[in-house]
Amino acid sequence: MSTREGKAPYEDVLMFLAICVIGGAYCYYSNREIPPFMNSLDQQQASPSVATKSKPLKASDHFSDHKHHLLLAATGSVATIKIPLILHALSHHTNLSVRLILSNSARQFLQAQSAEQPSLEEISKIKNLDGIYFDEDEWAKPWVRGDSILHIELRRWVDLLVVAPLSANGLAKVSQGFSDNLVTSVIRAWDFSGLIDGARPGVKLPYDSGKSAKDLEGLPEEFRAGGRKGIIVAPAMNTAMWKHPVTEKQLAVLEDEWGVANGGWFKVLRPMEKMLACGDTGSGAMRDWKEIVRVIEQRLELGGDADDDVKKG
Numbered sequence: 001m002s003t004r005e006g007k008a009p010y011e012d013v014l015m016f017l018a019i020c021v022i023g024g025a026y027c028y029y030s031n032r033e034i035p036p037f038m039n040s041l042d043q044q045q046a047s048p049s050v051a052t053k054s055k056p057l058k059a060s061d062h063f064s065d066h067k068h069h070l071l072l073a074a075t076g077s078v079a080t081i082k083i084p085l086i087l088h089a090l091s092h093h094t095n096l097s098v099r100l101i102l103s104n105s106a107r108q109f110l111q112a113q114s115a116e117q118p119s120l121e122e123i124s125k126i127k128n129l130d131g132i133y134f135d136e137d138e139w140a141k142p143w144v145r146g147d148s149i150l151h152i153e154l155r156r157w158v159d160l161l162v163v164a165p166l167s168a169n170g171l172a173k174v175s176q177g178f179s180d181n182l183v184t185s186v187i188r189a190w191d192f193s194g195l196i197d198g199a200r201p202g203v204k205l206p207y208d209s210g211k212s213a214k215d216l217e218g219l220p221e222e223f224r225a226g227g228r229k230g231i232i233v234a235p236a237m238n239t240a241m242w243k244h245p246v247t248e249k250q251l252a253v254l255e256d257e258w259g260v261a262n263g264g265w266f267k268v269l270r271p272m273e274k275m276l277a278c279g280d281t282g283s284g285a286m287r288d289w290k291e292i293v294r295v296i297e298q299r300l301e302l303g304g305d306a307d308d309d310v311k312k313g
C-alpha cells in the first residue's frame with residue numbers, strides 16, 4: 001500500500017531509526033580522535049605480547065648461554081625513535097642477547113607512523129633481540145606461588161641495563177626510588193651490592209665490584225670473579241626541563257651517590273646540545289645513538305664500532 005508521494009508508511013519510521021543510529025554513533029566517536037576499528041594503536045595495545053618472542057622469562061634458563069645480556073629500555077621521550085638504530089647496530093654481535101622494555105609512553109613512538117618509527121612487529125625481527133616487554137607483561141596471568149616475577153627475572157638475567165632515552169619523568173622516579181612500572185621496578189630491584197646475582201660462566205660483568213681482594217676472599221666462586229652489573233642512563237628532554245633546578249638534585253643522586261666513578265653501579269650519559277624535536281635549541285637532546293652503541297660495546301667488551309656499522313649500511 002502506498003501513501004501520499006508514493007512512500008510506504010514504514011519508510012518514515014526506518015528513516016527516523018537510521019538518523020538515530022548515525023547520530024548516536026557520531027556522538028560516541030566524536031569523543032575519540034579515531035574510531036577504534038581504524039586505530040592500529042588500540043589494536044597493538046590490546047595485545048601487548050604481539051612483539052614478545054619469548055615465553056615467560058626464567059633467568060636460570062639462560063644462565064649458561066655464554067652470551068652477554070643487555071637489557072635496553074626506553075621511556076617516554078621522542079629519542080625513543082633511536083631504539084631501532086641501536087638494535088640494528090648491535091645485531092651482528094654473535095655473543096649478545098638483547099631484551100627491550102618500553103614504557104607505555106615510549107611505546108607511542110614506535111607504531112609504524114613513519115619510516116624511522118617501525119612497528120614493534122618489525123622491531124621484534126631484529127637479530128639478537130630476544131624479547132620485548134611492556135608493563136602489562138608483569139601481569140600476563142594472575143600470579144600464584146611458583147610463578148616467576150618478570151622484573152626480578154629481568155634483573156637476574158641482565159648484565160648491563162641501558163635506559164636510552166630516560167625521560168624527565170623517569171629521571172625523577174629513578175632518583176626517588178619509585179617503581180610504578182616495569183623499567184623502574186627493575187632499577188629499584190637492582191643488586192647494587194653485587195652480592196646477589198653474581199657472574200655467569202664465561203661472562204665478565206661490566207663494572208668493577210669495588211671490593212678489595214680480602215673482601216672477595218671468602219665469597220662463593222661467582223662473586224670472586226669480582227665484577228658487578230651496571231646501569232647506564234641517557235636522559236633526553238626539552239631544554240627547559242633539563243635546565244630546571246630539580247634536575248641537578250636528581251642527577252646528584254645518580255652520579256654522586258650511586259655513580260660508578262664513586263664505586264657505585266650507575267652511569268649517566270648527560271645530554272648534548274642541538275636543535276630538539278620540539279624546535280627549541282639547547283641542551284637536553286639524548287647523546288648520539290652511535291655513542292650509546294659504542295659505550296655498550298666497550299662496557300660489554302663486544303668489539304666493533306657503531307660508525308663502521310652505519311657505513312656498511
Ligand SMILES: Cc1cc2nc3c(=O)[nH]c(=O)nc-3n(C[C@H](O)[C@H](O)[C@H](O)COP(=O)(O)O)c2cc1C
Pocket residue numbers: 074075076077078079103104105106166167168169170236237238241
Ligand atoms: C610527543 C611527545 C614527546 C615527548 N618528549 C619528551 C621528551 O623528549 N623527554 C621527556 O622527558 N618527556 C617527553 N614527553 C613527556 C613524557 O612522555 C611524559 O612525561 C611521560 O609521562 C613520560 O613517561 P615515562 O617516563 O614513564 O615513559 C613527551 C610527550 C609527548 C606527547
